[in-house]
Amino acid sequence: MTGQSILDVIGGTPALWLDRMVAARGLDGRILAKLDYLNPGFSKKDRAALGIIELAETQGALHPGQTVVELTSGNMGTGLAIVCGQKGYPFVAVMSRGNSVERARMMTALGAEVILVDQIAGSVPGQVSGADLAEVDRVAQQIVAERGAFRADQFHHVGNAQAHFETTAAEIWTDSAGTVTAFADFAGSGGTFGGTVAGLRAKKAQVRGYVVEPEGAAALSGEDVTHADHPIQGGGYSMATLDFLRGTSVDGYLSVTGEVSRDIARALAREEGIFGGFSAGANVAAALELLAGPEKGGVVAVVICDSGLKYLSTDLWD
Template sequence: MIRGRAGDGVEKRQCAIAPYCIPPAATYNLTVKSSRSAILSRVRLCRSVLDAIGNTPLVELARITRGLDGTIFAKLEFLNPGYSKKDRIALQIVEDAEASGALQPGDTVVELTSGNTGTGLAIVCAAKGYQFVAVMSRGNSTERARMMAALGAEVVLVDQAPGARPGQVSGEDLALVEERARQITRERGAFRADQFQLAGNARAHYRHTAPEIMQQSGGIDAFCDFVGSGGSFAGCARYFKDCDPAIQCYLVEPEGAAVLAGQAVTRPNHKIQGGGYAMRDLPLLERDLIDGCLQVSDEAALEMARRLAREEGLFAGFSSGANLAAALQLLETKHGCDRIAILLPDSGLKYLSTDLWP
C-alpha cells in the first residue's frame, strides 16, 4: 500500500530554488528522449551556489533489493554543493537568523561540527559574506577539516578525550567540542548556529527534504534515519506523519550506543561518524514521531556503504551504510514496510582516510 502523498493538507514548498523557470528543452530545438527532456526542462541558471542546495535525486536501490519483497528509495544528499544533507540546515539556520535580526552583516558565525554542518555553513557564509569558525574534534576524518579551510572557514580542532581513538568520536569528545564552541562564541560575540538547539535544523527537512521525497516517490510507508542532532529525522518524520500518521518512522543508532532505544552504552567509540553520540537529550526529537529504534553494527554500516558503491554506483559515507542496513532490517522483519525511504547523508569522498574504503 502506498501511503501519504504530497499535498495532503500540509505546507507547500516555497523557496528560492523552486519553481524552475527555464523553458522546456523543445524551445532549444534539442532532440532528446522524453525522460531527458523532462530533466532539461527543470534545469536553470542558479543565482548563486545557495540556489543549488536541495532538490537532490531519489534513486530506487533495485540491485541491492533484488529478490526482496519491497523497495528502498535513497535520497542522494551527497549531491548537495557541500556533499551532504547539512547544506540544507546551514542555509535555513542562517536565513532564520537574518530574518530575526540575530545575525547582522559583518557578524561571525560559530558552530561545532563533525565536518558536514561546518562545510555547509562555510559555503553559506562564503556566499553571504560572513566569517565562519568551525569547531571540530580531531577524531573526525581529516578531509572535512581541509575542505572547510579551503572554503574560507577558520577551523579549530579540539583534542579527543583521554583514551579515545581517531575516527571514533564519542559523546565525551563532542562535549569537549561544545565547550570550546561556547568559549569562542562568547569571546567573539558571534552568532552560534547551534544545530542541536535551533528549530531551523528540523524545519529545513520539513519544508524541503521530506516533500521532495513524497513527490519523487509517489508515496512511502516507512522512513528510517541515523541520528546525530536528530534534525533530519524530526523534520522528515513530522512531515510524513502530517501526510499520513500510518507512515512508520524509525530512529537508527549504532549497536552499543543506542541510548534513545533505552539501552546501556557499551561501545561509545563506534566507527559510524556523524552521529550516535549516546546523547539522551536531543531537543529537536519529538517522541510521538518515533515508531521504533533500530541498531546497526559498525560492520554492517561499512558493508552496506561498500555495497552502495559497488552494486549501485553510489559513493556514500558511514551513515548512509547504516541507513541502508536499517532499511534492509525493516524489509526483512516489519510487515507493511514495503516502500522505505532513507537518506544518503554524505559522500564517501569524506572518508578516504578511514577504513571505510580499504
C-alpha cells in the same frame, strides 16, 4: 535546476530506487535513497545550514558581518562554510580531531577558520564519542563568548528540522509518488529525522519513523551505552535525548554495527554506484532490516547523508 548563487541549488537532489540491492537479498518491498551527497557541500547538512542562517536573518538574531560559530563533525561545517561565505559572514568551525582530515581540509578550502579540538584521554582516532563532542561544545561556547558570535547550534536551532520539514520531506513524497510508508535515519542532531518524519506525516499520517543508532551506543532507545566509540561519524553520540525528537512519535529503533555500516556502504558503491559514507551504509542497512521485518512489502525512504570522498583517510575504503 539553474541558480544565480550556489545557495539556489541546495536541495532538489535526485532519488534512486535501490531495487538491485533489495532483489539481490530476496526482500519484498522497495528502498528510496535520497542522494543528498550530491548537494554542493556533499551532504544533507547543506539544507540545515541554509535553514538556520536564513531563519536567524529573518528573526534578527544574526547581524551583517557577524561571525558564525558551530561545532561540527565536518558536514554542518562544510554547509555553513558555503552559506556564510556567500552571505558575507566569517565562519569558525570547531571540530574534534577524531573526525576525518578531509572534512577539515574541505572547510578550510571553502573559507572557514577551522579549530581542531583534541580528543579526550582514551578516545580512538576516527571514533568520536559523546564525551569528545562535549569537549568540542565547550570550546565552541568559549569562542562564541570571546568573539560575540552567533552560534548556529544545530542540535537546538529550529531552522535545522524546519529545513527538512519543508524540503527533504516534500521531495521524498514527490520522488516516491506518495508511496513511502516509512522513513529511517541515523541520528546525529535528530533534525533530519524529526523534520522529515513530521513533513511526511503531514502528507500521510500513517508514515512510520525509525531511528538508527550504533550498536553499543543506542542511548535514544533506552539501552545502556557499552561502546560509545564507533566509526559512524556524524552521529551516535550516546545522547539519551535530542530536542528534535521530542514530540515526534518513533515507531522503532534499530542499531547497526560499524562493520555492517561499512559493508553496506561498500555494497552501495559496487551494486548501485552510490559513493556514500558510513551513515549512508547505516541507513540502508536499517532499511534492508526493515524490509525483512516490520516493513515487509513497504517503501522505506532513507537519506544518503554524505559522500564517501570524506572518508578516504579512514578504513571505509581499505
